[in-house]
Amino acid sequence: MAMTDVPPAGAATATAIDVPRWAWALAALGVLSLYVVSQENGALLSAGAAEYLHELTHDARHALGAPCH
Amino acid sequence: MPFTRLLRDGVVAGAAAGLGAALVLWLLVEPIIRRALVIEEARGGADHATGEGPLVSRALQVVGGLTTAAVVGVLVGVVFAVVFARTRHLLPGSTDLGRAAALALVGFTVVTLLPGLKLPANPPAVGDPATVTERTLLYLLTILLGLLVVGLVLAADGWLTHRGVAAPSRTVAKTVLAIGGAVAVLALVPGSPDSVPKDVPATLLWDFRVASLAQLAAMWLVLGLGFGALAEARTRAQRVAAPASV
Secondary structure, three states: OOOOOOOOOOOOOOOOOOOOHHHHHHHHHHHHHHHHHHOOOOOOOOHHHHHHHHHHOHHHHHHHOOOOO | OOHHHHHHHHHHHHHHHHHHHHHHHHHHHHHHHHHHHHHHHHOOOOOOOOOOOOOOOHHHHHHHHHHHHHHHHHHHHHHHHHHHHHHOOOOOOOOHHHHHHHHHHHHHHHHHHHHHHHOOOOOOOOOOHHHHHHHHHHHHHHHHHHHHHHHHHHHHHHHHHHOOOOHHHHHHHHHHHHHHHHHHHHHHOOOOOOOOOOOOOHHHHHHHHHHHHHHHHHHHHHHHHHHHHHHHHHHHHHHHHOOOOO
């Protein structure tokens, strides 16, 4: 892509870094946790637990732009 | 560079980004939330908890909110590290700092700005509890379609490279595709079904949305530059140790 650039050593050979399988599971867990913390309103948790979580994370949800009431 | 070190960079930079976001939340967003809560209270009705008084006290909500902002930073940092490792060879930039900044910019645009334009952040006293599920689905749909546009841009780049199209032309094509894709997503996804209640001033809404974007921009900025600086330091150290194989 950057054929005309004069990149510092290493740049031309930039490669993807091997991601172990467990790391993909970790990333998936991270995405799920992000959903639970910022968006969950009863799809996964019981209504009571979801409501408590919603109220506890309330200010951050508003600030993060997550749909809230 | 072993992945585990990169992951550690993601956690460290993510924690810094989360703390930065929490600071902006505390200094800029909370005062506006307090203005909105005054409106909510003036309505006199039951607040968030259905009629039985608050489920979580205001003080705990503030602490919980700040903690959540910090936790979100760490979680985004972990995902960021994995995506960075996998897409390092695709990212523009000749250093890891540049590549990380580019990835953070893509992240901000797709995960924050795009859904933020379609369903802008609202302070308390605005959202209709009855539509929260619908709005959540629209919000997540916007992010997914944004990621699809990124995938299309990458696919187009590969296809054009394969056909021998020169780099400047490819850049133009990718830019047009990315902007066109973003516009299409914004045009196709339905907007929020809510209307803003009459007792919420437009200035309050505007101030809140700007403060919310500032907080999220701070998070992505600290994450991208922090992660990039850490990864860059590793690459350099490695280069000094073993100049032949980076």
